[in-house]
Amino acid sequence: MSDLVAGWVERVRAAGAARSALRLRGGGTKDFYGGEPRGELLDTRAHAGIVNYEPTELVVTARCGTPLAELEAALAAQGQMLAFEPPHFGAQATVGGCIAAGLSGPRRASAGALRDYVLGVKLLDGKGDVLSFGGQVMKNVAGYDVSRLLAGSLGILGVILEVSVKVLPRPTSESTLRFELPQARAILTLNQWAATPLPISASAWRQGQLLLRLSGAEAAVRAAIERLGGDPLPDAEARKLWEGLREQTDPYFSGDTPLWRLSLPSKAASIEVEGEQLIEWGGALRWLRTSAAAGAVREAAHRAGGHATLFRAAEKSAGAFAPLPEVQRRLHRGLKTSFDPQGIFNPGRLYAEL
Amino acid sequence: MDAKPGCIDPERQRAVAAALRGFLPARAVLFEAEDTRPYECDGLTAYRALPMVVALPETEEQVQKLLKTCHAMGVPVVARGAGTGLSGGAMPSSSGVLLSMAKFMRVTRIDPVARVAVVQPGVRNLAISDVVAPFGLYYAPDPSSQIACTIGGNVGENSGGVHCLKYGLTVHNVLALRGYTVEGEPIQFGSEALDSPGLDLLALMIGSEGMLAVAVEVTVKLLPRPQLARVVMASFADVETAGDAVAAVIAAGIIPAGLEMMDRPATRAVEQYVGAGYDLDAAAILLCEADGTPEEVEEEIARMKEVLARAGATQLRVSQNEAERLKFWSGRKAAFPAVGRISPDYYCMDGTIPRKRLGEILRFIAEMEKKYGLACPNVFHAGDGNLHPLILYDANDPDQLRRTEAFAAEVLEKCVEVGGTITGEHGVGVEKINQMCAQFSAAELAAFRALKRVFDPHELLNPGKAVPTLARCAEYRGMHVRGGVLPHAELPRF
Numbered sequence: 117m118s119d120l121v122a123g124w125v126e127r128v129r130a131a132g133a134a135r136s137a138l139r140l141r142g143g144g145t146k147d148f149y150g151g152e153p154r155g156e157l158l159d160t161r162a163h164a165g166i167v168n169y170e171p172t173e174l175v176v177t178a179r180c181g182t183p184l185a186e187l188e189a190a191l192a193a194q195g196q197m198l199a200f201e202p203p204h205f206g207a208q209a210t211v212g213g214c215i216a217a218g219l220s221g222p223r224r225a226s227a228g229a230l231r232d233y234v235l236g237v238k239l240l241d242g243k244g245d246v247l248s249f250g251g252q253v254m255k256n257v258a259g260y261d262v263s264r265l266l267a268g269s270l271g272i273l274g275v276i277l278e279v280s281v282k283v284l285p286r287p288t289s290e291s292t293l294r295f296e297l298p299q300a301r302a303i304l305t306l307n308q309w310a311a312t313p314l315p316i317s318a319s320a321w322r323q324g325q326l327l328l329r330l331s332g333a334e335a336a337v338r339a340a341i342e343r344l345g346g347d348p349l350p351d352a353e354a355r356k357l358w359e360g361l362r363e364q365t366d367p368y369f370s371g372d373t374p375l376w377r378l379s380l381p382s383k384a385a386s387i388e389v390e391g392e393q394l395i396e397w398g399g400a401l402r403w404l405r406t407s408a409a410a411g412a413v414r415e416a417a418h419r420a421g422g423h424a425t426l427f428r429a430a431e432k433s434a435g436a437f438a439p440l441p442e443v444q445r446r447l448h449r450g451l452k453t454s455f456d457p458q459g460i461f462n463p464g465r466l467y468a469e470l
Numbered sequence: 471m472d473a474k475p476g477c478i479d480p481e482r483q484r485a486v487a488a489a490l491r492g493f494l495p496a497r498a499v500l501f502e503a504e505d506t507r508p509y510e511c512d513g514l515t516a517y518r519a520l521p522m523v524v525a526l527p528e529t530e531e532q533v534q535k536l537l538k539t540c541h542a543m544g545v546p547v548v549a550r551g552a553g554t555g556l557s558g559g560a561m562p563s564s565s566g567v568l569l570s571m572a573k574f575m576r577v578t579r580i581d582p583v584a585r586v587a588v589v590q591p592g593v594r595n596l597a598i599s600d601v602v603a604p605f606g607l608y609y610a611p612d613p614s615s616q617i618a619c620t621i622g623g624n625v626g627e628n629s630g631g632v633h634c635l636k637y638g639l640t641v642h643n644v645l646a647l648r649g650y651t652v653e654g655e656p657i658q659f660g661s662e663a664l665d666s667p668g669l670d671l672l673a674l675m676i677g678s679e680g681m682l683a684v685a686v687e688v689t690v691k692l693l694p695r696p697q698l699a700r701v702v703m704a705s706f707a708d709v710e711t712a713g714d715a716v717a718a719v720i721a722a723g724i725i726p727a728g729l730e731m732m733d734r735p736a737t738r739a740v741e742q743y744v745g746a747g748y749d750l751d752a753a754a755i756l757l758c759e760a761d762g763t764p765e766e767v768e769e770e771i772a773r774m775k776e777v778l779a780r781a782g783a784t785q786l787r788v789s790q791n792e793a794e795r796l797k798f799w800s801g802r803k804a805a806f807p808a809v810g811r812i813s814p815d816y817y818c819m820d821g822t823i824p825r826k827r828l829g830e831i832l833r834f835i836a837e838m839e840k841k842y843g844l845a846c847p848n849v850f851h852a853g854d855g856n857l858h859p860l861i862l863y864d865a866n867d868p869d870q871l872r873r874t875e876a877f878a879a880e881v882l883e884k885c886v887e888v889g890g891t892i893t894g895e896h897g898v899g900v901e902k903i904n905q906m907c908a909q910f911s912a913a914e915l916a917a918f919r920a921l922k923r924v925f926d927p928h929e930l931l932n933p934g935k936a937v938p939t940l941a942r943c944a945e946y947r948g949m950h951v952r953g954g955v956l957p958h959a960e961l962p963r964f
Contacts, residue, residue, distance in 0.1 A: 170824070170826055171720075171721060172717035172718075172720045172721045172825065172826065173720075173824050173825055173826060173855075174720060175824070195723055218670075224664065225664065228638065228642055229664065229665065231670055231673055232638065232641070232642050241917070243913075245913040245917075247911070247913055247914045247917055248910075248911075248914065249914070251889065251890065251891050252824055252889050253822040253823065253824060253854070253855055253889070253890050253891055253894070254634075254635070254822070254854040254855070255630055255634065255639065255822045255851070255854050255855070255856045255891075255894035255895050256822060256891040256893075256894060257627060257628050257677050257891075257893050257894065257895060257896070257897050257898070258891045258892050258893050258898055258902070258906060258909055258910075259898075259906065259909075259910060259914070259918055259936070259937070260674060260677075260678055260682075260918055260921055260922075260937075261628070261641065261673050261674055261676065261677055261678075262674070262917070262918075262921070264641070264670055264673035264674070265669055265670055265671075265673060265674045267670060267673075268665075268669070268670055269669055269670075273669075284725065285723035285724070285725065286723070288723070304583075307583045307584060307585075308583065310585060310694075311582060311583065311585055311605070311606065311607065311694055312606070312694050313694045313695075313696055313697055313762060313763055315766075332766065333762075333765070333766045333769045333770060334769070335763075335765035335766060335768065335769045336762060336763050336765055336766040336769075338765070339763060339765045379663040379664060379665050379666075380663050381584055381586075381661070381662035381663055382584055382662075382664075383581075383583050383584045397664060400663060400664045401664070421661060421662055421663060422661060422662075422663035423661075423663065423666065423667050425667065437667040437668065438667040439667075440667065440668050441657075441658075443651060443655050443656075443657050444657070444668060444671070447671060447924060447925065448668055448669055450923075450924030450925075451669060451921065451924055453924075454917070454920040454921055454923075454924055455917070466668065466669075467668070
C-alpha cells in the first residue's frame, strides 16, 4: 500500500470514529450531478497513473486520480478507446469520477454502458479495508459482481482506488449522415434501423433533424451510406457535433432552464411535457429542458416505462434521481451500511437517506 | 464423491411438504426418495445430496407463497433451471426445498421493434433465438449447453459462450429481472430503459448463483442476426506461436466473433469422434470467426488471414459455406464428449488468465502433466483467455484421483497468480468454493457475506454456495466426473 493510500485509510478510520462526512472528489467536473456534495474534501487526484496497459489484452488499469484525458490519449496512441465514450464535462475529469458517475456517451446504445466495460475495482471501504473485486480478465464469475455495482455509485460505498476496464479498437472508418424527420418518425426509424445489421454507433434528433453516426469497417460504412441515403456531414463538423453532445457544450445545453435526463424504452412515444427535447441513444435517452414541475416530468417518464433524472438545475429539492420503491430502498440502505457502516462517504449524493 | 450424505429429518420433511401442499397440488411437491433422486445433483455429478422436498410451482403466486412459507419456517431454498450447471450451483440442500423453475417455460412477449423478449426463467437459451428468428433477431450469449440450459440458470451463472468477446456475457444482454426476495416480496431489477435510478442491482443479481433473490421473468436484449459468418482455421507448429497469433489478431484491431484454440492432444481426441478435418500435425489450431454484412466479413477475413500468416500459421483454411463453417466448429463444440471417449474420467477446469500469460500457463500445465503423470488436452476460449484444460484420469484408481485434484488445484492457483481467476464462466457453486480462498482475502470474503445478508439476512437462498466461510477455507477438495459420464452427456461442453 502506498503512503498516500495508507494516509487515506487513516482518514477514513478517523472519519468513521467521528462519524464525520468525507466528500470524495477528483477534478470536480461532476459536482453538479446528483445531490449536493458535502463533507470534508478527500481529493483523489494525487493517486494517479496508469498501472497497467496491454493493448493486446484489451484491458487498462488506472488509479482513480488519473486524468480521463490522459487515459484516453494513451489508448488513442494504440488505436484503442473507451467504447462507452464517457463525458468529461471539463478538462479536470478523472478516471475515478468517471466510474463513480457511471455516465456513458453517444455510443452507449450500440456499444454498451460504462458498467458493461468495468472488469475490476480496488475499493477503500468505510472500515478502512482495501478490497479487490473482479480483476483484469474479461470472463470472471468468482464472487458477486461488486465492480459493476460501484459503477455509478457516486462514491457512496467507498473510495474507488483503481479500476480495470475493457477497451476496444477504434473503428477504421466513420461517417455522419443527416436526415429531415419529425420526432415520432425519427424514433420509429431508429428502432427499425437498430433491428438490422447496420454499423450505427450514435444517433441524435432535435428540431426535425436526425443525425446518425456510422462506424466500423470501411466497406460496411460505405454500404450503409448507400443503403440509407441522407446528407453526409463534413468530418470536422461531425466530430464537433458528437463532442458537443457528449460534453454538453452544444448550445442546446446552455441556459438556466432545468435539464432533465429521461431514460426510456427506445421506442417510447414522444414525451408530452412542455419544453425543448433532444433525443439520443436510438430513442432511449431523451433530454428535456423544462420548467415543468418535477412530479409531472417523473410521472411522464414513469408512464413511458423509464425514469427521469434532474440532471442540471439550480434547485434540486425534488431529488436528483427518481425515488425508489420500498424494497429497493431497503436494499440500498443495507448495501450502504455493509460497505460504509458509519455513513461517511458522500452522504446525500445519490439519495438523501444514503 | 458424495458431499455431505443427506440426513433428512422426516418430521421436518412432513411439515414442510404439508405446508407447501397448502397451495401446491400434490404432484408438484415431491419428497419420496425415488421422486427426488433426479434432482440430487446438477451437471457436476461428483456432489450429490437428496433434497428434503422438491417443489415444481407453475405460477408466480405459487413461487411467492413458497418463498413466504419457507421464510416463515426457516427452510433453505435452492432454485434450479435445467440442472446443466458444471459447478454444483444447483446442488440441493438435504434440509431445504429444491425450487424447480422447469414449468416456467412461456415466452411472455416479443417486441421485434424494441428488440426485446420477455421470457420466463425456464425457457431454454436456444429457444429464445429460435422463437425470434422470424424477425431476423437472436439472443447472443451461447453457452455450449444452450440447447438445454435455461435463461434463469444463465442469469444465475452469468453464462458466456464462444461469442462473448464480441457480444458479451449474460450481464451485457439482460435488461431486466422481475422476481421475489427471500421474504416473498415482489421486486424488479432494471427495465426496458437502458439504465435505472440508484445502484446497479441488476448487475449484482446476474451471476449471483441464486443467492440473492428468485427471478420469475427475464427481459433480454435481442440483436439483429449477422447476415454472414465465416471462420478461418489456422495451424501452428507450437502452442506459444498460436498464443502470440491471438494477441496479433487483437493488436491488429480485430475483434473476432469467436476465437478458439485447441492443442494437438485435443484435436486428435476430437478428430476421431467428429472428423472435422483438423490438421493433426499442428501443435495447435485456432478457429477465428468473422461475422456481419458480406462486405464486413470479406474485409475482416482478408485481414485475419494476413495477420495469422504473418504470425506464423503453417496452414490456413477458410470456410467456404455454412456447412463447412459448422464442420470446422463441430470438433471444438464436441471437445468434452470426445475426451470422455478416450479416458474413463476427466476433470474440466475453467480458469481465466490474461492472454499474454498463455504460453506460461501452457508450459506450467505441461510440467504438471509430467509431475503428476496425467495427460491434459487443452481447449481455450483464446479470445478472452478462458481455459478449459481437461485432466484425464481413472476414478477407480484413488491415487489418480488424488493426483488429479492436486494437479487442478495447482493450475487454478497459477491462474490467480498470473492475474486471472478461478472461474470464467462455470461459476463457483460448491466445486470451487475452496479456491475462492486463494483468490480473495478474508476482508473481501467478509464483504461478500455481508452483501448476501443484505438480500437474505438468514442465509436461506442457496446456502453454502459460492462464498466460503473462513472455516471452510481450511478444507480442500476436488471434483471428478463419475465414470466419464456427465448428466446430459449428449450436450457439447466447452
